[in-house]
Amino acid sequence: MDKKKLVILGATGSIGTQTLEVIEAHSHRFEIYALTAQSNVKLLAQQALKFQPEVVVIGDESKYQELRSALEGSGVKVMAGASSLIEVVQYPGVDMVLTALVGAAGLEPTIAAIEAGKDIALANKETLVIAGDLVMDLAQRHHVQILPVDSEHSAIFQCLCGENRQKLEKIYLTASGGPFFGWDREALREVSVAEALKHPNWNMGAKITIDSASLMNKGLEVIEAKWLFGVSTSQIEVVVHPQSIIHSMVQFDDGSIIAQMGLPDMKLPIQYALAFPERLENNFKRLNFADYSNLTFAMPDRQTFRNLELAFIASQKSGNMPCILNAANEVAVAAFLEEKIGFLEMSDIIEETMGRVAFEEKLDLELCLESDRESRRVAKELIEKIK
Numbered sequence: 001m002d003k004k005k006l007v008i009l010g011a012t013g014s015i016g017t018q019t020l021e022v023i024e025a026h027s028h029r030f031e032i033y034a035l036t037a038q039s040n041v042k043l044l045a046q047q048a049l050k051f052q053p054e055v056v057v058i059g060d061e062s063k064y065q066e067l068r069s070a071l072e073g074s075g076v077k078v079m080a081g082a083s084s085l086i087e088v089v090q091y092p093g094v095d096m097v098l099t100a101l102v103g104a105a106g107l108e109p110t111i112a113a114i115e116a117g118k119d120i121a122l123a124n125k126e127t128l129v130i131a132g133d134l135v136m137d138l139a140q141r142h143h144v145q146i147l148p149v150d151s152e153h154s155a156i157f158q159c160l161c162g163e164n165r166q167k168l169e170k171i172y173l174t175a176s177g178g179p180f181f182g183w184d185r186e187a188l189r190e191v192s193v194a195e196a197l198k199h200p201n202w203n204m205g206a207k208i209t210i211d212s213a214s215l216m217n218k219g220l221e222v223i224e225a226k227w228l229f230g231v232s233t234s235q236i237e238v239v240v241h242p243q244s245i246i247h248s249m250v251q252f253d254d255g256s257i258i259a260q261m262g263l264p265d266m267k268l269p270i271q272y273a274l275a276f277p278e279r280l281e282n283n284f285k286r287l288n289f290a291d292y293s294n295l296t297f298a299m300p301d302r303q304t305f306r307n308l309e310l311a312f313i314a315s316q317k318s319g320n321m322p323c324i325l326n327a328a329n330e331v332a333v334a335a336f337l338e339e340k341i342g343f344l345e346m347s348d349i350i351e352e353t354m355g356r357v358a359f360e361e362k363l364d365l366e367l368c369l370e371s372d373r374e375s376r377r378v379a380k381e382l383i384e385k386i387k
Helices: 015-024 041-052 061-072 081-088 103-115 126-141 150-161 206-212 216-229 265-276 307-317 321-337 346-357 367-387
Strands: 005-010 030-037 055-058 075-078 095-101 119-124 146-148 170-174 235-242 247-254 255-262
Touching: 005 015, 005 081, 005 103, 015 030, 015 041, 015 075, 015 095, 015 265, 030 041, 030 075, 030 081, 030 095, 030 265, 041 055, 041 061, 041 307, 055 061, 055 081, 055 307, 061 075, 061 126, 075 081, 081 103, 095 103, 103 119, 103 126, 103 235, 103 321, 103 367, 119 265, 126 146, 126 216, 126 321, 126 367, 146 265, 150 170, 150 216, 150 255, 150 265, 170 216, 206 216, 206 321, 216 235, 247 321, 307 321, 321 346, 321 367
Parallel strands: 005 030, 005 095, 030 055, 055 075, 095 119, 119 146, 170 235
Antiparallel strands: 170 247, 247 255
């Protein structure tokens, strides 16, 4: 069997490094054409020397020479900049592109890969949040599979395999609730960055961990699920499940519910996406039901954790509103991580940006990019006023 040739966008992040662990365990099935990172030269160089891709790309062009020096004599070609990301995903020999870039940066290279006919293992939910209609239409026209890597969307995808999607009634997205489940607004006012970065179940990058704490991550997943599975916002429900054993569920029109379960380990959905439609054996730890005699469920507090409510509003309104939401959130999270604003002020920034940036119902790529730029400008302006 021919090896599947991969490009990994965002190789030095949490998803990227776990993807490389999966590939190392199944080196007879996968090979790497290109690895990319935004700025982590040291780790990218280590990965390149170990996995020997044909190409590495550093997004930050100022770090090109440093990376080139680190890989001198290795035979690995070094490239830099956003245009190089577009180039490597279109390479004729590539079978699949795993998109693990953080935020809106994933949109353009993902679109380029789809247009080149590459299957997508999607770990960058913002791509569908910003331009879900465009991306799914492109994938259909170019006969490209979009295979979700998020544990929740992978769970839904697995539950729907072999089922008649016309019979799908509801999607249940499970949420751990993050580190502040059950807290009230007064307590959340005093939340520190360090506290928000302590996720109870998952080991993730800083941005997605803050999103999980504010429930924005779940809101973005609602929008992503809408496009991935062709359902309306009203067919999606979020359920807080603190143990993170049930990763998501689907309900059919006869009332039956199918759930996908397992220990919280991102390597499992990564492996499933890379190998689909096969399942590959692995030595991951198995779920012991005796260790989880209590699986609990609750409804999220959308008034206290307003980001989730704002995401539902953006999803329902559609057009460029999810793009506005996402851009404002990225700016707000960065400001919170830099301790420029408080935890609850992130929601204030997002909501006000959604009210200020012009709503457009009809979407194209240029409008997506313009909405993204304008939303960031407005959000930054609002943050300056708080400071």
